Amino acid sequence: MSDVADWWSTAIIDMEPGRIDIRGRPIQELIGSVTFPQMIWLMLRGDLPSGGQARLLEAALVAGVDHGPQAPSIATARMAVTCGAALNQAMASAVNLLDDVHGGAGEQAVELYHRIDASGDIPGEVARWRTERGKYVPGFGHRFHTPTDPRAPRLMALVRDAAKAGEVSGRFATIAEGIEAHLAGIAGKPVPMNIDGATAVIFAELGFAAPLARGLFCLSRSVGILAHAWEQKQQGGRNKGPTPPGYRWTYTGS
Amino acid sequence: MSDVADWWSTAIIDMEPGRIDIRGRPIQELIGSVTFPQMIWLMLRGDLPSGGQARLLEAALVAGVDHGPQAPSIATARMAVTCGAALNQAMASAVNLLDDVHGGAGEQAVELYHRIDASGDIPGEVARWRTERGKYVPGFGHRFHTPTDPRAPRLMALVRDAAKAGEVSGRFATIAEGIEAHLAGIAGKPVPMNIDGATAVIFAELGFAAPLARGLFCLSRSVGILAHAWEQKQQGGRNKGPTPPGYRWTYTGS
Amino acid sequence: MSDVADWWSTAIIDMEPGRIDIRGRPIQELIGSVTFPQMIWLMLRGDLPSGGQARLLEAALVAGVDHGPQAPSIATARMAVTCGAALNQAMASAVNLLDDVHGGAGEQAVELYHRIDASGDIPGEVARWRTERGKYVPGFGHRFHTPTDPRAPRLMALVRDAAKAGEVSGRFATIAEGIEAHLAGIAGKPVPMNIDGATAVIFAELGFAAPLARGLFCLSRSVGILAHAWEQKQQGGRNKGPTPPGYRWTYTGS
């Protein structure tokens, strides 16, 4: 029988009837005492962040909630509710689309920052990344927000403030700014840090492993997904397609 | 062309290159200024909550993050990563399970509270609910936490404090306590309010529509789903099944 | 231990090392001997269909594979692969959208046919359906294929042939044609049977429970979902949105 009890194991939660401990802390002591970002940190890390750490995490979570219904994830959530999906179901289909290309840039940027942090070689690591992964340097450039994604400078200012206050080291901010300068030099024009690049600085400064950059972005963007699904539910519609009914598609067969 | 531009419409977000406004507010003014629960409220409702409202919402979000790996959603997330799923993908499969029975009790409880708020008739509405939907009264009783789910009294105390401070009306707390007393009378034993019943009080007090009780629970439980998926990723495993390999299943065919 | 072994139970499959029996038949005797539709029937029903039954099921499975990229499920699958999703993941997000409105009409039509089969009262059951569920009568009318969905008459001809051959009763075909005539009388114009109405006739004739009409449609449409996801993968694209980048959306906030 012990093998069955051991089959599932976790250090996150312990329970018996009437008792729920999260990371060793009674749930009733956490409710009303810790903020939601602190709880997120506690669940993922096992300890509680400092006030400054929690504020940075909170800023990153606030920054990523939405980028509008042309994002494939948001469009999917909005279409899903017109197909009869409940809100959790719409969220599921949409979060599933926050994959390598759509929601994975932050994770990749943290990986790149870690490589540069280890080797100190920005040009070399950028070149190596492009050789291995293709031309896109994660976290830099934006096909829409030119010249500047308004979220990035605000987030970077908060990181710099936190570094001055001794809450974080600031070295990943320096790395990211170094990449930005390097890319501008190569391209002969600005390739500004985007939301993924800036939130990746925060996640790296706070010590989150790279895959959690994607996970935390999913928590953040889930808010936008939920809000759009709910708005679409109120707008109504049945089997809403991507374009108005009159447009259909181009047939490319012979 | 205007029909294409009109095909997708939203009051949540407005954008042009270099500008992102959420509910009419520049994103850079929100980042670092509002809390994550405030941002959730803003996205869903269009305005910012008072401090007291935000604290109640935060308490509900903190309370629901996890109930352990025997919950089907958490088990699914943990199995998913052992199948090769990325974190967003594991979250998608798991949130999809937060459906009517697993994640919908809060939504149903808000509906029941609204009915009672309209008619004033607790016994009548409870009886009508059971006739329409079956024996389970959403938000009350727990198959594991007997006699008391530790989250519920803590959340209710916060609601009562907020009512005294004039932040909320407190009438949904009264309704929920009335249901609890009524059910105890019928059953001849305590049928205590559970986490869904208590968070539903908060969501109803704050004026959220019933379906958003499910949506907000999904945001909260997504934290636990992410944490467990990540922990399982670190534990490793390949194609982890629900029980240890030696157990298989009972064949009930002839 | 027996409670663990009993926790999962099934009459579908039995196994021991080196042996896999499906519904009591060794898998190696099924492979190469039964058709894929026969295997689908065996898995769902426990026995093998007659040749005529299998051909009708096959026709329904062939008929429903695709209705183009404006269907929200197909659009989702195509967008998903541009976000980095693997094919199984794109299929998951898309099948999730085959819900009540998008993929549930066949299930609802079977329900309606069963009601009429029991009461014999087409006008009464249609009126009752509309009172309970809204104006749409599942399986009839099409917003695009006017006057005729080309799949429906072909499927109905096959059902009629099978009825003549004694493979099925034909009574659900009669019911469906009765609904079609009744709706035309009410509307003063044709409200022709659509693909969902016609496949529902087949599923009802074959004795499938209503929810399996949705399940079988999912098996069928999964083919189209996979084909479109794969075609999009080859077309390329990153974070493909629902409309071309220049269109964005209409902001409806103040």
Place this chain on the structure above:
Amino acid sequence: MSDVADWWSTAIIDMEPGRIDIRGRPIQELIGSVTFPQMIWLMLRGDLPSGGQARLLEAALVAGVDHGPQAPSIATARMAVTCGAALNQAMASAVNLLDDVHGGAGEQAVELYHRIDASGDIPGEVARWRTERGKYVPGFGHRFHTPTDPRAPRLMALVRDAAKAGEVSGRFATIAEGIEAHLAGIAGKPVPMNIDGATAVIFAELGFAAPLARGLFCLSRSVGILAHAWEQKQQGGRNKGPTPPGYRWTYTGS
């Protein structure tokens, strides 16, 4: 406007009111004329297979439908319906788990066969695979079916028959048997071809690209997922967890 019409393009399907052409063929001519496996091939490839090709594809689709409720995908589907999920929703969550480790072995095996087909070097390619991807050689060995997965020899016999009949080349069968012999030599014991290795031979013989091996497996296993979800729906249950309620989990925190 043309950019909108061009935004979605496909060679799979063409439509106008009253007309649906699949790969240039009127749908009503396909219904009742082609088998479901032929339709799958047509959708994915653009042409119709020969009879022998279709039979091999059908055998692979039949072979993969189920491996029991301990598979994480099947367990997820069964749990999902007890959470209130509809059948399409249960299928979605489950297919999402057919990822790299759970459903991707066939895709990987096709890749490996293609490498060996190009270089002719079995030991070299196996060694290179293990260096790049880890110790598991996709398609060979089974943790449960020792010494033999009963599906593999049956599928291989069908491939050999088709090769004798000139339907396929048989060279991927030879490659797979070469890998099997090589691995046995290294391991000093049999490492027999499993279901993924054998279906990969079929998919490679038939000319399917490697990712479609995963896609086709998803079509096949969706049958088992649907059957188990439906059986569980009939068994009932609410929020079914992975192990019986009494077992919970091992708390590994301090």
